[in-house]
Amino acid sequence: MSNDEFPTDRPAVVTCGLPYANGDLHIGHLRGYIGADAFNRTLETLGQTSAYVCGSDMHGTPVAVNAEKEGVDPEDFALEWHHQYEETFPKFNVDFDNYGHTHDETNVETTQEIVRTLDDEGYIYEKEIQVAYDPDADQYLPDRYVEGTCPYCGEKARGDECDEGCQRHLEPGEVEDPTSTITGNPAEYRERTHKFFEVSEFADYLTEFLDGLEGTSNARNQPRQWIEDGLQDWCITRDMDWGIDYPNGNDEGGDDLVLYVWVDAPIEYISSTKQYTDRVGADEYDWEHVWREDGDIVHFIGRDIIQHHAIFWPAMLEGADYNAPRGIAATGFITINGKGLSTSRNRAIWAKEYLEEGFHPDLLRYYLMTTGGLQQDVDFSWEAFQEKVNGELVGTVGNFWYRSLLFAYRNYEGTPETEVSEDVHARIEGAIDDLRDAANDYSLRGVGQAATELAQFGNEYIQRNEPWKLTDDDPEQAAQVIRDCVQIAKAVGVLLEPIAPDKAQLLWEQLGEDGAVADTNLEAALETPPRHFEEPGELFDKIEDERVDDLTAKLEARVDEASDDGDEDETESDDTGADEATDMADTDDLEPLLEDRIGFDEFQDLDIRVGQIEAADGIEGADDLARLEVDIGFETRQVVAGIKQLHDLEELPGEKCILLANMEPAELFGVESNGMILAAGDDADLLTTHGDAEIGEKVQ
RNA sequence: AGCGGGAUGGGAUAGCCAGGAGAUUCCGGCGGGCUCAUAACCCGCAGAUCGGUAGUUCAAAUCUACCUCCCGCUACCA
Numbered sequence: 039m040s041n042d043e044f045p046t047d048r049p050a051v052v053t054c055g056l057p058y059a060n061g062d063l064h065i066g067h068l069r070g071y072i073g074a075d076a077f078n079r080t081l082e083t084l085g086q087t088s089a090y091v092c093g094s095d096m097h098g099t100p101v102a103v104n105a106e107k108e109g110v111d112p113e114d115f116a117l118e119w120h121h122q123y124e125e126t127f128p129k130f131n132v133d134f135d136n137y138g139h140t141h142d143e144t145n146v147e148t149t150q151e152i153v154r155t156l157d158d159e160g161y162i163y164e165k166e167i168q169v170a171y172d173p174d175a176d177q178y179l180p181d182r183y184v185e186g187t188c189p190y191c192g193e194k195a196r197g198d199e200c201d202e203g204c205q206r207h208l209e210p211g212e213v214e215d216p217t218s219t220i221t222g223n224p225a226e227y228r229e230r231t232h233k234f235f236e237v238s239e240f241a242d243y244l245t246e247f248l249d250g251l252e253g254t255s256n257a258r259n260q261p262r263q264w265i266e267d268g269l270q271d272w273c274i275t276r277d278m279d280w281g282i283d284y285p286n287g288n289d290e291g292g293d294d295l296v297l298y299v300w301v302d303a304p305i306e307y308i309s310s311t312k313q314y315t316d317r318v319g320a321d322e323y324d325w326e327h328v329w330r331e332d333g334d335i336v337h338f339i340g341r342d343i344i345q346h347h348a349i350f351w352p353a354m355l356e357g358a359d360y361n362a363p364r365g366i367a368a369t370g371f372i373t374i375n376g377k378g379l380s381t382s383r384n385r386a387i388w389a390k391e392y393l394e395e396g397f398h399p400d401l402l403r404y405y406l407m408t409t410g411g412l413q414q415d416v417d418f419s420w421e422a423f424q425e426k427v428n429g430e431l432v433g434t435v436g437n438f439w440y441r442s443l444l445f446a447y448r449n450y451e452g453t454p455e456t457e458v459s460e461d462v463h464a465r466i467e468g469a470i471d472d473l474r475d476a477a478n479d480y481s482l483r484g485v486g487q488a489a490t491e492l493a494q495f496g497n498e499y500i501q502r503n504e505p506w507k508l509t510d511d512d513p514e515q516a517a518q519v520i521r522d523c524v525q526i527a528k529a530v531g532v533l534l535e536p537i538a539p540d541k542a543q544l545l546w547e548q549l550g551e552d553g554a555v556a557d558t559n560l561e562a563a564l565e566t567p568p569r570h571f572e573e574p575g576e577l578f579d580k581i582e583d584e585r586v587d588d589l590t591a592k593l594e595a596r597v598d599e600a601s602d603d604g605d606e607d608e609t610e611s612d613d614t615g616a617d618e619a620t621d622m623a624d625t626d627d628l629e630p631l632l633e634d635r636i637g638f639d640e641f642q643d644l645d646i647r648v649g650q651i652e653a654a655d656g657i658e659g660a661d662d663l664a665r666l667e668v669d670i671g672f673e674t675r676q677v678v679a680g681i682k683q684l685h686d687l688e689e690l691p692g693e694k695c696i697l698l699a700n701m702e703p704a705e706l707f708g709v710e711s712n713g714m715i716l717a718a719g720d721d722a723d724l725l726t727t728h729g730d731a732e733i734g735e736k737v738q
Numbered sequence: 739a740g741c742g743g744g745a746u747g748g749g750a751u752a753g754c755c756a757g758g759a760g761a762u763u764c765c766g767g768c769g770g771g772c773u774c775a776u777a778a779c780c781c782g783c784a785g786a787u788c789g790g791u792a793g794u795u796c797a798a799a800u801c802u803a804c805c806u807c808c809c810g811c812u813a814c815c816a
Contacts, residue, residue, distance in 0.1 A: 056816090180814080196815085256743055259742060263812080267741090272814075276814080300814090303816085346816095370743080370810090411752085415744085422765090441779080444774070497775095500774075502780075576775095576776060
């Protein structure tokens with residue numbers, strides 16, 4: 039694999055992480071799919087042959103578990119999502135050359151062939167491991183099919199990790215007191231023979247591979263740690279029905295060994311490329327050339343699955359004698375209004391929702407691609423979205439397109455008959471170079487900027503030359519300026535196509551061009567537009583402030599609502615605490631525990647301080663209330679607390695207490711209260727510290 | 739705990755890999771221009787010494803070390 043600059047004369051394949059057939063798509067997903075799509079389009083615009091392939095990830099425990107919950111076949115369950123994805127992508131102009139799924143025949147065959155090769159080459163061995171087994175259901179229980187107690191912290195844990203306690207990853211066999219999540223039966227551990235892939239054999243290869251890997255730096259750097267720590271071999275089989283059968287010649291054991299989902303998932307990249315070749319013919323695009331001879335393989339993934347793509351995957355490819363990826367672009371996450379996207383809390387912008395709001399997909403594409411670097415986390419807010427759209431797409435690009443074409447139409451009924459000036463020609467060539475550089479840096483932001491900056495230049499250019507003043511005084515010069523502007527407008531269209539394909543196509547049509555701008559390459563940017571074209575229209579609409587307010591309010595309301603609903607959902611899994619609670623006896627008098635967990639951030643919102651009571655006296659007319667003066671280091675606060683009848687007020691001064699300092703002020707019986715003293719229960723047992731905590735220290 | 743990524747004018751971002759004149763662009767603020775254009779566009783001004791400390795260097799936002807604070811990853815979850 040060499041690192042010639044894009045475009046190379048090799049075929050390229052661009053992929054994105056497979057969507058897992060288990061839930062709705064949101065803009066977090068979309069960022070990756072749009073990114074890969076835009077990158078693929080950029081390569082094509084640069085003149086490189088490239089295919090964009092992907093497919094749905096159908097296997098794995100979550101699909102099996104959720105299908106079972108709904109009482110449907112896992113295949114039907116996953117296919118339903120698959121079809122939904124298939125319909126959704128085109129709506130965002132995510133244009134796959136092939137979109138398959140991991141359960142289709144091609145992928146089953148390809149996967150089994152690759153695994154067989156790895157086996158033949160001696161990279162796979164068998165090992166006995168402990169697997170949970172449900173004797174009543176006569177079924178093995180991989181991963182999340184089993185729950186039990188974490189051996190490290192004693193919390194309730196899933197089979198694969200201590201999800202509620204110490205967060206530790208758990209090996210099969212580690213969970214204590216295992217029970218089946220299917221039947222609730224106690225499970226037992228049995229010895230099972232599983233297949234292991236000798237990843238450890240590839241340490242040197244992978245080190246070298248990472249040295250040459252392009253894309254984002256996190257994809258290159260993060261896996262190094264694993265290699266340095268020593269790679270462990272990888273268990274690639276599971277005891278379940280749903281998945282691709284391990285390709286045994288002799289079917290030893292005879293039961294349900296299927297391949298681990300992470301084996302067949304990336305192989306779908308290959309399978310999907312194969313299907314593309316099957317459809318268009320090897321003359322047009324040859325999958326073998328890319329995957330087995332020399333091609334530019336570029337993966338777009340989320341940064342949470344770097345390990346799978348930068349360790350396991352290249353090891354598999356190397357072991358089975360396939361080409362290694364040239365680049366891995368690991369994108370950051372999307373946050374919503376500064377907070378982490380959370381599907382369970384409904385803090386997300388769903389793909390469907392975005393479309394239902396009637397926004398054009400290219401607007402979101404532009405926003406997601408140009409707001410931050412690929413590797414960076416990008417925040418989404420409707421406000422920022424509006425700013426981006428109105429400022430850059432409407433104000434800069436759309437405005438330049440419209441004013442240029444309209445002027446040209448009114449005065450010349452199209453493109454004036456002169457040559458483009460040298461300066462403008464050179465400026466367009468500069469933008470083309472920018473695009474090429476951006477592609478080689480895997481910078482889609484740069485791709486978008488190459489176009490918008492050219493449009494900005496166009497606005498400067500037309501402003502500086504004021505053709506509206508020249509039409510009478512110096513018609514030749516006016517024609518020259520507009521000729522230049524029309525060319526710039528066309529070039530902006532060509533350059534913007536990877537990011538905003540629909541809008542670029544509309545411009546193309548307004549210019550009276552034939553065919554699809556997507557099928558053109560960079561040379562088109564400098565080719566003369568048609569002599570005549572019709573009156574242009576505006577290509578981007580402004581988003582009004584009221585609209586943004588509505589959308590923001592809608593989102594907030596939904597998040598609030600979901601937090602309530604979420605409680606119910608979480609009750610099921612959070613029930614965990616119930617077992618322990620019953621052990622603790624006489625809980626009847628206690629307030630039930632809140633099921634709703636809060637994040638650390640929310641806790642951080644509470645400014646709790648150590649204070650010292652300096653004065654305490656009762657409030658006239660109130661039964662329980664007392665007025666306290668509490669020293670919290672910085673200042674002395676007056677607070678009102680309901681402890682009058684329950685404490686001897688005279689003894690309080692000098693006592694340390696715990697004060698919620700950022701409680702909003704309140705007035706009780708005419709006395710202002712600036713904080714809240716923490717106390718336990720109806721007896722108002724005052725909380726204090728048991729060490730040397732200083733006055734004013736934060737409780738955390 | 740280890741590792742990865744980040745910390746740049748009021749907000750948001752670029753630059754850092756390939757160190758060089760006190761730093762990009764967008765939004766916002768202030769002043770001006772233009773009127774072909776979706777109150778749009780163009781020009782100018784104010785504003786950050788680039789998380790902290792210590793180094794390397796003639797020269798550091800850019801390299802090195804340590805530290806602080808965010809986000810994430812840690813393999814049989816997808």
